[in-house]
Amino acid sequence: MLVKVYGSAVFGVEATTITVEVNVDKGIGYHLVGLPDNAIRESSYRIAAALQNNSYKLPGKKITINMAPADLRKEGSAYDLTLALGILSASSQIKAPHIEDYLIMGELSLDGSLQPIKGALPIAIKAQEEGFKGFILPKQNATEAAIVNGLEVYGVENITEVIDFFDKGEALERTVVDTRKQFYENLEHPEFDFADVKGQESIKRCMEIAAAGGHNIILIGPPGSGKTMLAKRLPSILPPMTLHEALETTKIHSVVGRTSNLGGLMAARPFRSPHHTISDxxxxxxxxxxxxxxxxxxxxxxxxxxxxxxxxxxxxEVMRQPLEDREVTISRAKFTVTYPSSFMLVASMNPSPGGYFNDPDAPVTSSPAEMQRYLSKISGPLLDRIDIHIEVTPVPFEKLSEGRKGESSVVIRERVTEARKIQTNRFKNLKNVHYNAQMGVKQIREFCGLDEASKQLLKTAMERLNLSARAYDRILKVSRTIADLENSEKITGNHISEAIQYRSLDRDGWLG
Incomplete structure (x- = not known):
């Protein structure tokens, strides 16, 4: 008897529906075809034990399973439940007339319980697009999949629940999530607040500008000056994510199985801080x-x-292209995968191997030559892609010891959000540009017009600092953001001069 059951494979952040055809015939043997990997090939042992421990059995007949499309590589253990239900139905151990209306995924334990899967959200989106009535999956992933409206999502703990649902008509508990309500309830209340930072008013101003325009920023300063503390607080002043951004972000985290503890849609903007030993x-x-x-x-x-x-x-160096294109394309012989990567880069560094500026009173001093050699580890093209370079100096005792709190992240975020609204309105007719840092050359020429005095100021700075064309564009983008924070339609000389100050590593004599 031939039965069709449906599962799904995830490539990149998109899912592809897999038709699992199970045929049970006279003879003996277990044949699994359709480019399965080792994890899927081993599924027969898990399925046999799970069925045995729940009063069913793997039939002693010739079982042929085809996972179509047969030329598409399938990987992972998430097809266990799909294959098990197909075998039970094809061998007439259960009656499942409506099994083709559902997409079924889950990894089986030997006792028949289900383990969580990766990519539940993209799979649920695809199931809804293709008109499936429902999606049956492990209970741990049910909240994540239930984000998708118009699809019945059933989270199950054991294979017997699914068998009874199809064979005996016993109801499964449907998981329902009010996506919008949950999202707006979970909008982050920042764990880290700028009110905790003593002093560093100029650096906070830089962070505000970076957040308002989505600009990349590098902080250069000695140990203990507050670089990491400031960086960790940047997400607290970024505008709240839109529903579309939250869905897009959750899909990526779903693919790598990082959403199980988040309970559905991500509301907080991600903050990733990999160790410096990371591979490309x-x-x-x-x-x-x-x-x-x-x-x-x-x-x-x-x-x-x-x-x-x-x-x-x-x-x-491998970051250079994603920083420009805001997506990364990974190519293999038979397929190509594109992942979105529109992120704000925040980098920090010491100015020298010893950690201090060229200061004779510093605990550990480094010569200008040593500092230059240390800085040359970062290529010019990468630094050009960072809009704001700023020096962070240690906070004096008077600032550290004062009881007065600084401006809170909530207040700063209000200004940032207002500036972003101006940019959203400005770029409303452009598909891939939402804030100033994303502007291309065409948009810079259109929205960053300068008067004669500002042009002359920028020309002087370009000649004296020997800035590249890309640095020129960066200065214009940052000036546009500064103008937006002041709700100014035109870029003035003050905006240009402030933006030029934020190119520390381009300044002659920076090394002393």
Whole structure:
């Protein structure tokens, strides 16, 4: 008897429906075809034990299973439940006339209980698009899948629940999530607040500008000056995620199985801080079957690289293209996967191997030559892609000891959100541009017009600092953001001069 059951495979952040055809005939043998990997090939042992422990059995006949499309590689253990239900139905151990109306996924334990799967959200979106009535999956993933409206989602703990649902008509408990209500209830209440930061008013101003325009920023300063403390508080002043951004971000985290503890839709912007020993594949994504890397996991959020010169140069260089294109494409012989990677890069570094500026009173001094050698670990093209370079100096005792609290993240975020609204309105007719940092050359020429005095000021700065064309564009983008924070339609000389100050590493004599 031939039976069709439906599962799904995830490639990138999109799912593809897999038709599992199970045929039970005279003879003996177990034949699994359709490019399954080892995890799927081993499923026969898990299925046999799970059925045996729940009063069913793997029939002693010729079982042929085809996973179509047969030329598409399938991987992982999430097809166990799909295969088990197909075998039971094809061998007439259960009656399941409506099994083709449901998409079924889940990994089986030997006692028949279900283990969580990866990619539940993209699979649920695909099931809804293709008109399936419902999606049956492990209970741990049910809240995540129930984000998708118009699809019946059933979270189950054991294979017997699914068998009784199809064979005996016993009802399963449907998981229902009010996506919008849950999202707006979970909008983050920041764990880290800028009110905790003593002093550093100029750096807070830089962080506000970076958040308002989505600009990349690098903080340069000695140990203990507050670089990491400031970076960790940046997500608290970013505008709340839109529903679309939250769905997009959750899909990426779902693919790597990172949403199980989050309970559905992500409301907080991601903050990723990989260690400097990370490999280039772990950072940008890849592997035999490409998975998202840290830059994609920080999509719509912040990627913080602490101690930037300590990262391998090859790791930093592979970031150059994703920083420009805001997506990363990983190619293999038979397929290509594209992951979104629109993130804010926040980097921090010491100015020298000893950790201090060229200061004779510093505990550990480094010569200008040593400082130059240390800084040269970061390539010019990568620094050009960072809009704001700012020096962070240690906070004096008077500031540390004062009881007065600084401006809170909530107040700063209000200003940032207002500036972002101006940008949203400005770019409403453009598909891939939502804030100033995403502007291309065409948009810069259109929205960053300068008067004659501002042009002259910028020309002087370009000649004296020997800035590249990309640095020129960065200055214009940052000035546009500063103008937006002041609700100014035109960019003035004050905006340009402030933006030029935020190119510390381009200034002659920076090394003393």
């Amino acid at each position: 594949v772990a950072l940008v994504g890849g592997g035999t079957y490409p998975q998202p890397g840290e830059i994609s996991l920080s999509h719509n959020g912040v990627l913080f690289l602490d101690e930037l010169p300590e990262f391998k140069r090859s790791v930093l």
